[in-house]
Amino acid sequence: MSIKAIGSQRCIIDSRETAATLLYSTDSGKIIEIFNELILSLEDPRLKAFDIKIFEDVTPKVILPGLVDSHVHLNEPGRTDWEGFATGTQAASSGGVTTVVDMPLNAIPPTINVANFNTKLKAAEGQLWCDVGFWGGLVPDNLEDLIPLVNAGVRGFKGFLMDSGVKEFPPIDKSYIENAMNELSDCKTMIMFHAELDTLLHESPNNNLHQKVDPCQYDSFLISRPDRFEFDAILLIIDCLKKSMAANPGKRPLVHIVHLASMEAIPLIRQAHKDGLPITAETCFHYLSLAAEKIGKGATFCKCCPPIRNEKNRLGLWKGLREGSITSVVSDHSPCTPELKQLEKGDFMSAWGGISSVGFGLPLLHTVGSTLNPPVSLIEIVKWCCENTAEQAGLEHRKGHLKIGYDADFVIFDPDAKQQVSNPDVYFKNKLTAYDGQKFFGIVERTVLRGFTIFDASCGGSSESPLGKLILEPRGG
Incomplete structure (x- = not known):
C-alpha cells in the first residue's frame, strides 16, 4: 500500500x-x-x-477539506460552448473544490429522465478533473421519472416556480410540488427549488414595475424581480412541505432553497426551523460580496436570478448565514457565451442571467469575510462550503471533512497571499466574470483528490490527466 x-x-x-x-x-x-x-x-x-x-x-499554510460546490451548471451536452465538464471541473479544482454537483438544466437534454441522465453520463466520461454528482430536474410531466432517477444515482431534484430561461426546463406549480413530495416521501433524496414566484402577473398594468425603464440601468432589472418573488415562493414551498408531512406521517422530505438572495425571506426559514421543518437554504458568493449600488450601467456580467440586491441586504444575508438560518454557500456557476451577456448593448433585461465563479469561493469568502466584525474564520468557511454542502448532497459520510476513512480530498491554502482576478486568466471556458480586477486575499496552492494532486499552482495548474469520478452511489441520508 x-x-x-x-x-x-x-x-x-x-x-x-x-x-x-x-x-x-x-x-x-x-x-x-x-x-x-x-x-x-x-x-x-x-x-x-x-x-x-x-x-x-506545509506550515504556515492551512490544510482544509476539499470544498463541495453543490450548485454548478456544467451545461454539457448541448450547450458545451457555454462551459463543459473539462473546463468546469478544472476551474473548480483551481479553487480547492474536489466535488461539484451538476444542475439538471442548461444541458440539452436536461436531466429529467433516466435516458437523458445516461446521455449526460456518457458525455462526462474522461473529462472530470474533480468528482461530480448530479441533481435531477422537476418539470411538469416527469413525476413518474423521479424514483427511477433516484435509483440511477441523482442526489436529489431541482425545480423552478417561474421561467427558468430555457424552454426545455419549464416551471412547476403547487399541485406538482405536492405530488412530487408525496411521490418521493419514501426515498432518500432532496427536493430543491429556485424560489421565485411571479405574484405580480395579474396586478394592475399601472404598477411601477411595468412603467417604461432604461434596460441598461441595473435598477430596472432589480425592480422587475422584487424580494416579494422570493418571499412568496418560499411561503408556498413551506405550505406544501407541511401538507406533505401531514399526509405522510413519520416522513420528512428534505427540502432546500437554492441561491437565497433576499434577506426578507430569512424570517420564514428561521420560523420553519423553529417549527421543526426539514428545510435548508443556501446563498451564493456573489450575494455575499456584491451590492446593487455598485453595479454600473450596462454591467450585464453582474446579472443573475434572483438578482443581487442592495448593501443592506448583503449584510443581512451574512447575518442569516452566521446565525444558521442559511446553512451553505455555493457558486451557482452559470456561465454562457459573451454574446448572450449582451455586453455591447448593456441590456440587463435581455442578457443571460448567471455569474461564473466556480473555484473562487474560498479566497472570495476569506477576503470579504475579513471585513466583517468579527471576521469570518476558515472554520466557518469549511462548515458552509465543505461540511454542509456535502450533507446536502448526501455525501457527508465521505466528503467535506478531514476524518479517518473519508476520501483524501484536501486543499493547501495560503491565507496571506494575494491575487488579482483577471478575465483572461480564469479557467472557465468563457473568460468572463463579475470579479475581473478584484483583489483577493488567499491562494489555493494545491488541490488533492483521493490522494492525487489535481491542481498545483506551482506546476502550471491542473493535472495532465482527469482523475475525477462520477458519484452515483445512493444517498446516505
Whole structure:
C-alpha cells in the first residue's frame, strides 16, 4: 500500500484549527490516520509503523477539506460552448473544490429522465478533473421519472416556480410540488427549488414595475424581480412541505432553497426551523460580496436570478448565514457565451442571467469575510462550503471533512497571499466574470483528490490527466 503523510500547524479538523499530521493512501484514496500534532521526523515511530518515506510539512499554510460546490451548471451536452465538464471541473479544482454537483438544466437534454441522465453520463466520461454528482430536474410531466432517477444515482431534484430561461426546463406549480413530495416521501433524496414566484402577473398594468425603464440601468432589472418573488415562493414551498408531512406521517422530505438572495425571506426559514421543518437554504458568493449600488450601467456580467440586491441586504444575508438560518454557500456557476451577456448593448433585461465563479469561493469568502466584525474564520468557511454542502448532497459520510476513512480530498491554502482576478486568466471556458480586477486575499496552492494532486499552482495548474469520478452511489441520508 502506498501511504503518504502531510501536516501543518494549521489544519481545520472537527470545527477547530489545530496542528495535525494526515496519513493517506493513494491505493484506497482514503485518509487512514490522523495524528493531533505535527510530526517533525520520518524517524518518528508513528510514521515508521506505516513505512512512510516522504513527509511534507506545509506550515504556515492551512490544510482544509476539499470544498463541495453543490450548485454548478456544467451545461454539457448541448450547450458545451457555454462551459463543459473539462473546463468546469478544472476551474473548480483551481479553487480547492474536489466535488461539484451538476444542475439538471442548461444541458440539452436536461436531466429529467433516466435516458437523458445516461446521455449526460456518457458525455462526462474522461473529462472530470474533480468528482461530480448530479441533481435531477422537476418539470411538469416527469413525476413518474423521479424514483427511477433516484435509483440511477441523482442526489436529489431541482425545480423552478417561474421561467427558468430555457424552454426545455419549464416551471412547476403547487399541485406538482405536492405530488412530487408525496411521490418521493419514501426515498432518500432532496427536493430543491429556485424560489421565485411571479405574484405580480395579474396586478394592475399601472404598477411601477411595468412603467417604461432604461434596460441598461441595473435598477430596472432589480425592480422587475422584487424580494416579494422570493418571499412568496418560499411561503408556498413551506405550505406544501407541511401538507406533505401531514399526509405522510413519520416522513420528512428534505427540502432546500437554492441561491437565497433576499434577506426578507430569512424570517420564514428561521420560523420553519423553529417549527421543526426539514428545510435548508443556501446563498451564493456573489450575494455575499456584491451590492446593487455598485453595479454600473450596462454591467450585464453582474446579472443573475434572483438578482443581487442592495448593501443592506448583503449584510443581512451574512447575518442569516452566521446565525444558521442559511446553512451553505455555493457558486451557482452559470456561465454562457459573451454574446448572450449582451455586453455591447448593456441590456440587463435581455442578457443571460448567471455569474461564473466556480473555484473562487474560498479566497472570495476569506477576503470579504475579513471585513466583517468579527471576521469570518476558515472554520466557518469549511462548515458552509465543505461540511454542509456535502450533507446536502448526501455525501457527508465521505466528503467535506478531514476524518479517518473519508476520501483524501484536501486543499493547501495560503491565507496571506494575494491575487488579482483577471478575465483572461480564469479557467472557465468563457473568460468572463463579475470579479475581473478584484483583489483577493488567499491562494489555493494545491488541490488533492483521493490522494492525487489535481491542481498545483506551482506546476502550471491542473493535472495532465482527469482523475475525477462520477458519484452515483445512493444517498446516505
